[in-house]
Amino acid sequence: MTYDQTLEYLFTRLPMYQRVGKAAFKKDLTNTLKLLENLKNPHKKFKSVHVAGTNGKGTSAHGIAAIMQTAGYKTGLYTSPHLKNFTERIRINGKEVSPEFVIEFVKKVIPVIEEINPSFFEITVAMAFEYFATQKVDIAIIETGLGGRLDSTNVITPEVCLITNIGYDHMDMLGDTLEKIAAEKAGIIKKHVPVVIGETLPETAPVFEQIAENNEAVLIKAGISNWKPKVLVPAYLLKNMGGIESVIHELIRQGWDITEKHISDGVEKINELTGLKGRLQVLGESPLQIADVSHNVDGLKSLFDQINQLKKGQLHLIFGSVKEKALKPIFDLFPKETKLYWTQSSVPRALSVEELAIQGVMHGMEGECYQNVNEAIDAAKEKARPEDLILITGSTFVVAEVDEL
Structure with a gap:
């Protein structure tokens, strides 16, 4: 298949939430785990940061990736949806995955696609994890799709998790109260893995605290950032800087070599480093x-x-x-x-x-x-x-x- 034929196969063969909505949303990790098992579990071969939330999760993921790149780490970045090109979803140090890799990956997994009928998102998650594993990234920043608990990305065991905030969105799938939505997003919290909470509300704080306690996970409440940008940046990047910085400081605590200058320089150049588009x-x-x-x-x-x-x-x-x-x-x-x-x-x-x-x-x-x-x-x-x-x-x-x- 050519690259265009490969994309046509993905877009027409697989249900894609961005195109058809709720019908493509699968609240189950079975397909993802089968795909990854078929690929010899690439998600277990690289370190990661997992990012969920209602707003700001994409911006936060790009911000963390930009900082890690600036600090000299080979950094994978998985986000969705794409704006112009499918390859925007999967990047290493800002460079998009090659069309050749996409073609070869899809060829390899067609038998399992035909067998289990996964969603478009499930396939792209597996593709990203395979790419990051084969390219031997130092760390990958992984943004969830809609939820958290049963999101296809929720098979990784990250170094640290980030939940940016909770708001009313996708209520038909995640629940009709802030507490229910928070519980779904908090599903990314893992045993003994620190979690940063970017913003807490009276309704959501007890949910995060209970789920973190159940998982014996350190819960870190992000403070307000003192970062002063030199250029025009989206207000929600400023709003999410507290969470971004808290994630980076936790990685520093774990032994990653990152300085305050890496933080400021990385975020100042977020667009050119990671290819962030469509944000102000x-x-x-x-x-x-x-x-x-x-x-x-x-x-x-x-x-x-x-x-x-x-x-x-x-x-x-x-x-x-x-x-x-x-x-x-x-x-x-x-x-x-x-x-x-x-x-x-x-x-x-x-x-x-x-x-x-x-x-x-x-x-x-x-x-x-x-x-x-x-x-x-x-x-x-x-x-x-x-x-x-x-x-x-x-x-x-x-x-x-x-x-x-």
Whole structure:
């Protein structure tokens, strides 16, 4: 198979949550363990850090990876979903996995794919672990998918775990209370493995404490970071720096050779070191154009708070969503006097622009409709003044389809 044929096989043969939603979510580790056993258990051949949470887990994973790279360690990084290219999910020192490895890996596991019918996510996790093992990384930073307890990544025994925060997202799969969601995320806590909690709430603190106690795991509550960035960075990177630093300090305690300079230098260069995209990413100037993958209430609140601090002119908001999202709490966050451009992505989960516009009207919001994000961007550029701000957000999949990303 060619690389394109290999990806076509993966995308069409395997259920992929990002495309079809809940039907692809498998709350069971059986398939992952079978895949890894078939590969001679690569997940047991490298050291790791495991990162879960509702918001900030991707940013935190990239931040930890950037610091470890800066400290001179050969660092694997597994994140999801990808924005432009499948290979973004699996990196070593910022370099994406090669198409050749993807082809050879899929060829090797086709018999077991046909036998057990794994999900897309289960296959990509196994692929990442095989790649990190064969490339002999010093450490790999592994981001969970949706949950924690039954997430496909939850077969590793890391040096330290990080749970960034808990918020209301994916409630149809993880539970309808903060306590239930926290219990799922806290499922990554392992026997005698330290766990950093980036943010605790009255509802979630007892859950973390009990599960850590049950596992005889040291629980570390992240403090507030004193890091002062020299460049514009997403507010949620600043918010997650306490957790990132606590993870690094635990690794230092364990004997890893990392300095405070490695921490500051690594995070300052997070984009170029790890290829982080879609987080307060500047696409153009005059008017300023920013793309951000925030898509739930907590993430969007943080984003709009930061946008307001920029003190630009008119906000031109290009917004799309997925079908299962509760939109009223999100609409309530939109800054007043915002010019709205409704759009949609091309994935099956996308909420149609027509339905989005109807929901907008129901909440007193009028916007123009565009069938894809690039048409919306062109329209916003025509109408915006140099001092205005164009913001593209609401869905990872909308941002992924921006041509200039």
